[in-house]
Amino acid sequence: MKNYIITGCAGFIGSNLVDKILGQGDRVVGVDNFSTGQERFLEKALTNPHFHLIKTDLLDLASLKKAFKGGQMVFHLAANADVRFGINHPEKDLQQNTIATFNVLEAMRDNSIKEIAFSSTGSIYGDSTIIPTPENAPFPIQTSLYGASKLACEGLIQAYCEGFGFQSWIFRFVSILGERYTHGHVLDFYKKILQSPNELSILGDGNQKKSYLYIQDCLDAMLFSIAQFHDQVNILNLGTNEYAKVNDSVAWITGHLGIKPALKYSGGQRGWVGDNPFIYLDTAKINKAGWQPQLSIKDSIIKTLVFLQNNQWILETKG
Amino acid sequence: MKNYIITGCAGFIGSNLVDKILGQGDRVVGVDNFSTGQERFLEKALTNPHFHLIKTDLLDLASLKKAFKGGQMVFHLAANADVRFGINHPEKDLQQNTIATFNVLEAMRDNSIKEIAFSSTGSIYGDSTIIPTPENAPFPIQTSLYGASKLACEGLIQAYCEGFGFQSWIFRFVSILGERYTHGHVLDFYKKILQSPNELSILGDGNQKKSYLYIQDCLDAMLFSIAQFHDQVNILNLGTNEYAKVNDSVAWITGHLGIKPALKYSGGQRGWVGDNPFIYLDTAKINKAGWQPQLSIKDSIIKTLVFLQNNQWILETKG
Numbered sequence: 001m002k003n004y005i006i007t008g009c010a011g012f013i014g015s016n017l018v019d020k021i022l023g024q025g026d027r028v029v030g031v032d033n034f035s036t037g038q039e040r041f042l043e044k045a046l047t048n049p050h051f052h053l054i055k056t057d058l059l060d061l062a063s064l065k066k067a068f069k070g071g072q073m074v075f076h077l078a079a080n081a082d083v084r085f086g087i088n089h090p091e092k093d094l095q096q097n098t099i100a101t102f103n104v105l106e107a108m109r110d111n112s113i114k115e116i117a118f119s120s121t122g123s124i125y126g127d128s129t130i131i132p133t134p135e136n137a138p139f140p141i142q143t144s145l146y147g148a149s150k151l152a153c154e155g156l157i158q159a160y161c162e163g164f165g166f167q168s169w170i171f172r173f174v175s176i177l178g179e180r181y182t183h184g185h186v187l188d189f190y191k192k193i194l195q196s197p198n199e200l201s202i203l204g205d206g207n208q209k210k211s212y213l214y215i216q217d218c219l220d221a222m223l224f225s226i227a228q229f230h231d232q233v234n235i236l237n238l239g240t241n242e243y244a245k246v247n248d249s250v251a252w253i254t255g256h257l258g259i260k261p262a263l264k265y266s267g268g269q270r271g272w273v274g275d276n277p278f279i280y281l282d283t284a285k286i287n288k289a290g291w292q293p294q295l296s297i298k299d300s301i302i303k304t305l306v307f308l309q310n311n312q313w314i315l316e317t318k319g
Numbered sequence: 320m321k322n323y324i325i326t327g328c329a330g331f332i333g334s335n336l337v338d339k340i341l342g343q344g345d346r347v348v349g350v351d352n353f354s355t356g357q358e359r360f361l362e363k364a365l366t367n368p369h370f371h372l373i374k375t376d377l378l379d380l381a382s383l384k385k386a387f388k389g390g391q392m393v394f395h396l397a398a399n400a401d402v403r404f405g406i407n408h409p410e411k412d413l414q415q416n417t418i419a420t421f422n423v424l425e426a427m428r429d430n431s432i433k434e435i436a437f438s439s440t441g442s443i444y445g446d447s448t449i450i451p452t453p454e455n456a457p458f459p460i461q462t463s464l465y466g467a468s469k470l471a472c473e474g475l476i477q478a479y480c481e482g483f484g485f486q487s488w489i490f491r492f493v494s495i496l497g498e499r500y501t502h503g504h505v506l507d508f509y510k511k512i513l514q515s516p517n518e519l520s521i522l523g524d525g526n527q528k529k530s531y532l533y534i535q536d537c538l539d540a541m542l543f544s545i546a547q548f549h550d551q552v553n554i555l556n557l558g559t560n561e562y563a564k565v566n567d568s569v570a571w572i573t574g575h576l577g578i579k580p581a582l583k584y585s586g587g588q589r590g591w592v593g594d595n596p597f598i599y600l601d602t603a604k605i606n607k608a609g610w611q612p613q614l615s616i617k618d619s620i621i622k623t624l625v626f627l628q629n630n631q632w633i634l635e636t637k638g
Contacts, residue, residue: 086478086482087482087483090421090424090425090479090482091421091425094417094418094421094475098413098417098471099413099418102409102410102413105409106409106410125458126477135458136457136458137457137458138455138456138457138458139444139454139455139456139457139458139459140458141477141552141554142473142474142475142477142478142481143477143478143481144478144481144482145475145478145482147474147478148471148474148475148477148478149474151470151471151474152417152467152470152471152474152475154461155461155466155467155468155470155471156413156461156464156467156471158445158460158461158462158467159405159461159462159463159464159466159467159593160409162461162462162463162592162593163405163406163409163463163464163592163593164406233460235460273481273482274478274481274482
């Protein structure tokens with residue numbers, strides 16, 4: 001039985017990971033400030049005696065040092081995950097991602113915890129010149145404050161590995177879909193369709209190409225990688241071997257809902273300032289080690305939509 | 320006549336740049352907190368009516384916003400430049416490099432200043448798999464908190480370029496040598512030799528290979544690049560087309576001083592935790608545009624040594 005710390009434990013990925021690790025019979029201390037996390041996602045976990053919830057903010061280093069006591073490995077998933085609105089509040093990515101990650105590393109050091117798994121992002125590759133983009137792609141140029149902050153976090157984690165003997169698994173995710181999904185294009189489209197089913201406004205020209213991964217595939221890939229890769233710094237792209245255009249996604253969503261709204265495009269290659277019009281990660285590294293996702297992008301999008309249909313309260317949260 | 324802001328204006332590179340830009344007839348507002356900067360380096364500048372010195376800390380965003388008023392371009396050179404002792408105080412690189420750079424960018428935004436030149440580092444490539452290392456080398460893994468913090472700064476600057484229409488020149492320096500040099504191996508060796516001329520202790524095995532650039536070549540290269548490269552984000556390695564082993568440097572220094580100390584090696588490939596045993600940057604990008612350094616590494620080291628011999632007060636500063 002191992003003692004895990006999970007930051008962002010009430011979030012989309014965090015809460016699913018909590019359930020998965022508790023299901024393995026291990027212990028979890030979950031940390032969340034509930035700025036976007038949902039207590040309802042922890043309903044099951046909170047009935048498990050191996051789960052301990054600590055409500056605190058990662059910017060409070062003193063309380064973090066206490067919270068991490070007795071931990072053996074940290075899954076650091078807490079983040080401002082909102083890539084789109086970074087330029088509205090540039091300090092948010094710096095604080096909630098870069099400085100928060102520094103505090104996590106310091107709290108680990110204070111408690112002699114040396115293993116960390118971290119949720120980075122495919123956005124870190126910027127507008128990559130190589131697509132699909134491998135982990136050792138050319139040194140990227142950042143296009144978003146979110147990407148820049150995740151880059152800063154990766155660098156910090158790597159420096160702690162070299163400087164303090166930590167071991168890390170850095171996961172560069174594509175967009176994750178599935179149960180407990182609380183923000184992103186599927187939710188945006190579904191909300192708009194509920195408000196006006198005859199018309200759907202789409203950011204950009206609809207040709208932006210993105211890759212997606214189902215939440216259970218994402219969790220499997222993380223745990224698989226931690227078991228299989230044993231370098232001091234292990235960097236892994238996590239995604240599917242396919243991508244979808246925004247227009248594909250719109251067709252699947254409207255098809256599932258049985259509607260045919262008029263599509264109105266804002267135009268331009270990018271959905272927003274700093275958006276990358278083509279994100280598709282090369283996952284050969286983890287695939288060669290023996291991992292494959294179970295769900296296609298289409299199936300993941302439909303699963304997400306069904307989850308939202310059955311959990312309309314999500315539409316009222318601030319994601 | 321252009322109005323420049325130079326952060327770290329009392330430092331090694333900053334004070335030389337102040338003199339150079341004032342010499343061109345432009346105006347300079349210099350910012351320094353004098354944590355390592357030296358008022359003596361600004362003696363000449365302070366007699367120039369086009370120079371205005373503001374003593375403040377980059378962590379004080381409000382005063383920075385005031386200081387930047389009327390500026391047209393920022394040279395952001397202030398930094399904790401001490402790569403070696405990062406693990407003794409991990410928060411220092413975060414604060415003085417990452418957060419300070421964020422504040423510089425915010426103070427620029429507040430004053431509608433859109434041009435920034437930034438002193439990054441060859442350390443950002445970590446233990447590169449490609450040597451000499453070009454700007455588009457494979458996505459690196461950081462080995463020091465200093466490198467990690469400069470990586471964070473680069474990402475922030477790039478995201479501000481995309482998000483707020485900034486234009487940037489990011490310079491990845493090798494080690495800079497020459498007049499007003501205040502820290503690094505030449506000073507360390509010279510100090511040791513003055514204390515005990517018969518014995519010289521050397522970190523690592525003496526085979527660490529590093530590249531160096533003379534300060535006036537460095538300044539020329541920066542100003543040349545700003546005039547020649549017009550992308551939104553311009554990233555340039557600055558260095559010479561050669562490298563020297565620590566042992567070469569020791570031979571040149573002891574030869575110049577006319578002594579033959581017994582050499583005592585601490586051993587190991589790296590001089591310290593997080594040190595990169597081979598730093599040699601590919602400078603083809605700037606060379607092809609027409610720039611070449613004037614001084615060899617050997618001449619730069621001798622110039623530095625002569626400067627230290629003539630300015631022994633430097634040995635007493637904290638560098």
